[in-house]
Amino acid sequence: MVIGDDNTIYQHFHGEAYAPLARKLISFTDLIADKTTGFVGRRFAVDAIDRFVAARSSGYFIIEGVPGVGKTSLLAHVVAERGYPHHFVVAALGVNRPEQFLENVSAQIIAAYQLDRPPLLPVEASRDGVFLSGLLAEAARSRPEPVVVVLDALDEVSHAGDPRENLLYLPPRLPDGVFLVVSTRPRDHADLRLQVESREFFLLDAGAAANLADVTEYLEIFAARPRMRDLLAAQGIAPALFVTTLLGKAEGNFMYLHHVLPAIEEGRLGAGGLGDLPQGLQAYYESHWRLMRGADFETWLTYRQPVIVYLAAAREPVSPAQLAAWTRLPLSRVVEALRVWREFVHVEGGRHRIYHASFRDFLQAKDEIGDIDLAGTNRKIANHLEQLLFGESPP
Ligand SMILES: Nc1ncnc2c1ncn2[C@@H]1O[C@H](COP(=O)(O)OP(=O)(O)OP(=O)(O)O)[C@@H](O)[C@H]1O
Ligand SMILES: [Mg+2]
CATH class of the missing domain: 3.40.50 (Rossmann fold)
Known part of the structure; x- marks a missing residue:
């Protein structure tokens, strides 16, 4: 310790x-x-x-x-x-x-x-x-x-x-x-x-004036960073407009900004600019989900989706090697998939877990509508463990 x-x-x-x-x-x-x-x-x-x-x-x-x-x-x-x-x-x-x-x-x-x-x-x-x-x-x-x-x-x-x-x-x-x-x-x-x-x-009310004042302060500090100043100037966006737009999009939620601001700073904003940003945290998760799925459906099905679903099903932080063993994917593919999910994943001592409980909730909701299968994945993890312990597949 x-x-x-x-x-x-x-x-x-x-x-x-x-x-x-x-x-x-x-x-x-x-x-x-x-x-x-x-x-x-x-x-x-x-x-x-x-x-x-x-x-x-x-x-x-x-x-x-x-x-x-x-x-x-x-x-x-x-x-x-x-x-x-x-x-x-x-x-x-x-x-x-x-x-x-x-x-x-x-x-x-x-x-x-x-x-x-x-x-x-x-x-x-x-x-x-x-x-x-x-x-x-x-x-x-x-x-x-x-x-x-x-x-x-x-x-x-x-x-x-x-x-x-x-x-x-x-x-x-x-x-x-x-x-x-x-x-x-x-x-x-x-x-x-x-x-x-x-x-x-x-x-601690997301919509209360006191909270919105803090979010505004956070946005103002962010907009004044040299890299952001240059970026906004290059796109002809006034810092004040940036702040009010993001304030409206975030709905008083700091987690939204935690995800969205780094993406903006890295220039990952779509062609539609600020106006196209998703409205609120769950919508942000949804848009990232669609982006991951839409880029290349084969990659999504074989690598990206299994890695995030196993990570959500795992009860504790896990290593890429462990994920590779569960998913039966090559380690290099697991590492690559973890890279595309990086903003939702917390890494400590080489072990990975879902960063924030609200993203886990989002995945839970995906499970409930049948988009993913958390219960089935849980069973597979348990089976894997049994195989390791007893050396055979359970009935
Ligand atoms: N006052 C603040 N100043 C700067 N950043 C903040 C502030 N509050 C929250 N954040 C950022 O927002 C993220 C989410 O906040 P936090 O984890 O505290 O939410 P929470 O209310 O505990 O959510 P949950 O109910 O899911 O646990 C933090 O990781 C941090 O990056
Ligand atoms: Mg918390």
């Missing part, structure tokens, strides 16, 4: 006293760095968190927002600025289980607040929310300032168990002085599995 030197939380683990706890730590250094690169705005949201913490004695501040509006980035920014203890649920990495959250946050609280605990977590730490609750109370008593814990993507949690249990065994009542800042995609509040005494919802 890599523990970043830059992060005020992780630095506590460098001391000998808490070093063994570091084994329970999940490092989000890379995720935080990725999500805070080029970060803009969000003053209004950070102020809302601060007001909540100042006004209450304890409680949950729950940030809701549609896929791609910027919840994870906001929380990454808050963690980077304040050094709050944190946990980011990332289903694509398999970081979505209660015990990971309980152990990771417990380890951070013990080390950050220098609590007098043995340097190894007891087994009960990951059994339910009681141990963590005790730690939070102790941490709050140890210092005058509030204890704020950040938890991203409650909607990606995998928690079977009794439906009366809170997701991740989050405590129904937080000790005095303890606050949890949580994010989720919009869910019916009754179905959220977060029954707590004190909670407030905050909508």
